[in-house]
Amino acid sequence: MSARIVFDLDGTLIDSAPDIHAASARMLQAEGLEPLDLATIISFIGNGLPHLTGLVMARAGLAPDRQQELSARVLEHYNAVSGTLTRPYPAVPQTLRALRDQGHVLGICTNKPEAPAHDILRLTGLGPFDCVVGGDSLPQRKPDPAPLHAALAALGQGPAVYVGDSEVDAETAHRAGVPFLLFTEGYRKTPVDALPHSASFADFAELPGLIAALLADT
Numbered sequence: 387m388s389a390r391i392v393f394d395l396d397g398t399l400i401d402s403a404p405d406i407h408a409a410s411a412r413m414l415q416a417e418g419l420e421p422l423d424l425a426t427i428i429s430f431i432g433n434g435l436p437h438l439t440g441l442v443m444a445r446a447g448l449a450p451d452r453q454q455e456l457s458a459r460v461l462e463h464y465n466a467v468s469g470t471l472t473r474p475y476p477a478v479p480q481t482l483r484a485l486r487d488q489g490h491v492l493g494i495c496t497n498k499p500e501a502p503a504h505d506i507l508r509l510t511g512l513g514p515f516d517c518v519v520g521g522d523s524l525p526q527r528k529p530d531p532a533p534l535h536a537a538l539a540a541l542g543q544g545p546a547v548y549v550g551d552s553e554v555d556a557e558t559a560h561r562a563g564v565p566f567l568l569f570t571e572g573y574r575k576t577p578v579d580a581l582p583h584s585a586s587f588a589d590f591a592e593l594p595g596l597i598a599a600l601l602a603d604t
């Protein structure tokens with residue numbers, strides 16, 4: 387049976403935190419400020435770059451009324467560095483190929499803006515995806531279920547599953563009523579057991595088997 391499989395991007399298919407860290411560091415440097423450490427930046431990922439910029443600004447003591455200006459700055463820097471330090475997690479390319487070969491249709495539902503999401507998918511060679519919904523594609527972003535619903539609608543009919551790494555992804559899937567497969571090696575802050583999920587995995591090589599088991603149950 388073929389399924390509609392939608393993936394989160396940052397912390398799920400790709401380890402993009404080093405480029406996000408570099409983009410925020412360039413913005414801070416232009417303000418005469420020191421970079422935040424990578425672990426702090428990782429803890430801020432999940433709700434999109436403007437939200438992350440707001441958290442970085444608060445931590446660095448920058449006035450909140452500059453958020454729009456500085457978010458645009460971080461996005462410019464991110465577009466400039468995007469891909470330099472970003473890598474797919476181990477076994478991701480092979481697993482995506484295997485899932486396509488099995489006849490599944492694959493989509494992306496990320497809070498990363500749509501344009502850099504397309505860029506990074508091209509640079510990493512992880513595509514083609516049958517749809518890409520970004521954090522700025524709709525008025526709503528995750529954890530609102532609307533972006534996941536939009537991605538699934540674009541993929542047609544059939545059983546659905548969402549694969550992600552974070553609290554935001556677990557809540558999105560839960561609110562959308564879609565089974566959630568949790569990748570445990572991304573940017574999650576909460577213990578695995580405290581997040582609603584159908585199954586969890588640490589190695590992408592396990593994913594086709596988990597999806598087959600999920601489909602057998604439905």
Ligand SMILES: O=C(O)COP(=O)(O)O
Pocket residue numbers: 394395396397430431432433434435438495496497498499552
């Ligand atoms: O850019 C972010 O903050 C999060 O992106 P993600 O939804 O792909 O994890």
Ligand SMILES: [Mg+2]
Pocket residue numbers: 394395396397398432550551552555572573
């Ligand atoms: Mg993520």
